[in-house]
Amino acid sequence: ETGVTQTPRHLVMGMTNKKSLKCEQHLGHNAMYWYKQSAKKPLELMFVYSLEERVENNSVPSRFSPECPNSSHLFLHLHTLQPEDSALYLCASSQDGQGDQPQHFGDGTRLSIL
Amino acid sequence: AQSVTQLDSQVPVFEEAPVELRCNYSSSVSVYLFWYVQYPNQGLQLLLKYLSGSTLVKGINGFEAEFNKSQTSFHLRKPSVHISDTAEYFCAVSGTSYGKLTFGQGTILTVHP
Numbered sequence A: 001e002t003g004v005t006q007t008p009r010h011l012v013m014g015m016t017n018k019k020s021l022k023c024e025q026h027l028g029h030n031a032m033y034w035y036k037q038s039a040k041k042p043l044e045l046m047f048v049y050s051l052e053e054r055v056e057n058n059s060v061p062s063r064f065s066p067e068c069p070n071s072s073h074l075f076l077h078l079h080t081l082q083p084e085d086s087a088l089y090l091c092a093s094s095q096d097g098q099g100d101q102p103q104h105f106g107d108g109t110r111l112s113i114l
Numbered sequence B: 001a002q003s004v005t006q007l008d009s010q011v012p013v014f015e016e017a018p019v020e021l022r023c024n025y026s027s028s029v030s031v032y033l034f035w036y037v038q039y040p041n042q043g044l045q046l047l048l049k050y051l052s053g054s055t056l057v058k059g060i061n062g063f064e065a066e067f068n069k070s071q072t073s074f075h076l077r078k079p080s081v082h083i084s085d086t087a088e089y090f091c092a093v094s095g096t097s098y099g100k101l102t103f104g105q106g107t108i109l110t111v112h113p
Helices: none
Strands: A004-007 A010-013 A018-025 A031-037 A044-050 A053-057 A064-070 A073-079 A087-094 A109-113 B002-006 B010-014 B019-021 B023-027 B032-038 B044-050 B056-058 B064-068 B073-078 B087-094 B101-103 B107-112
Touching: A004 A087, A010 A018, A018 A031, A018 A087, A031 A073, A044 A064, A044 A073, A053 A064, B002 B087, B002 B101, B010 B019, B019 B107, B023 B032, B023 B087, B032 B064, B032 B073, B044 B056, B044 B064, B044 B073, B073 B087
Parallel strands: A010 A109, B010 B107
Antiparallel strands: A004 A018, A018 A073, A031 A044, A031 A087, A044 A053, A064 A073, A087 A109, B002 B023, B019 B073, B023 B073, B032 B044, B032 B087, B056 B064, B064 B073, B087 B101, B087 B107
16 A cells, blocks of 8 residues: 555544544655645645654644654544534645655545534 | 735636646745645645746646746646546645645636537
8 A cells, every 4th residue: 555545534523522533654754744624725734743743733723633653654633623623634744844845645534523 | 924826716628728727926935836636535646846947847647837936926737638637726835844835725627528
């Protein structure tokens, strides 16, 4: 298996539930990213990890909690979400987090908050 | 700070016609420029990138883009589109800080038979 894999592809949850999104990359990359894609808004960077250390938290509410246990895996733990959190959540990776390196994206998790 | 403006939210064209998707950017530092494509129910796929050197860059699927520093533009072009090019296209800029990408709002390209 190659590339960036995200699971689940679709998730429906209530506002009081706790769930996690998973991302796995098979490219040997050292940097990983979480983006939020909402309708009619540009993609928003949420978090950046470089060598398993969080290096960027782009003013994301604490109800989103990322975790990077190793350079191949990235999680986004969700709790007490709001309806406006419904969106497509995309994971990406790049070789070393340098600006001239393209990012490779997964197919995303479509999240719906009831 | 960086920003990206894609000037057209939707571009309808007929099959085999040429197309140009416009992108302008602003940045206080040197940038790297990218175009990504997103097909329905998929993530983003890199079309092409400008890092330095020749201002005309060629990408996959017959697309090319021209970097114009004086006009701060990076327009995407294809001389003859196919039905399969129907997708949403994103222009993005990256600085040097951890490769953070700033995206434009996206342009939906619809190719009609």
